Amino acid sequence: MSLTAEQTVATRNEFKENIARSGLSLTQIATQLGTTADVIAESIDMHPRRIDDNWIIRNFLLQYLNEHNIEPVPFTALTGDYHRYWFLNSDVIERGIID
Secondary structure: OOOOHHHHHHHHHHHHHHHHHHOOOHHHHHHHHOOOHHHHHHHHOOOOOOHHHHHHHHHHHHHHHHHOOOOOOOOOOOOOOHHHOOOOOHHHHHHOOOO
8 A cells, every 4th residue: 555645644643643642652552562662653654664564553543542432533544444455464463463
């Protein structure tokens, strides 16, 4: 999935706003996802090691916000059912771990 420059900026901002709303640090998110804060930072800056990583972070944030009754900022490019995107590995995303 190749995003336009505008979509990349919007997605970066959506990640940052949702993280701010969650109150979680990058280290806390990384711990939950089995990785490091540096990997999370690179991913949300739209330089993920794997395209699946951003979907894992997205799903984690949306679930966390929902469980804590916090209104998320909707993602405008990372939308829809990831199972329907041929280029994503749904097994990796469902595992929810960035290794």
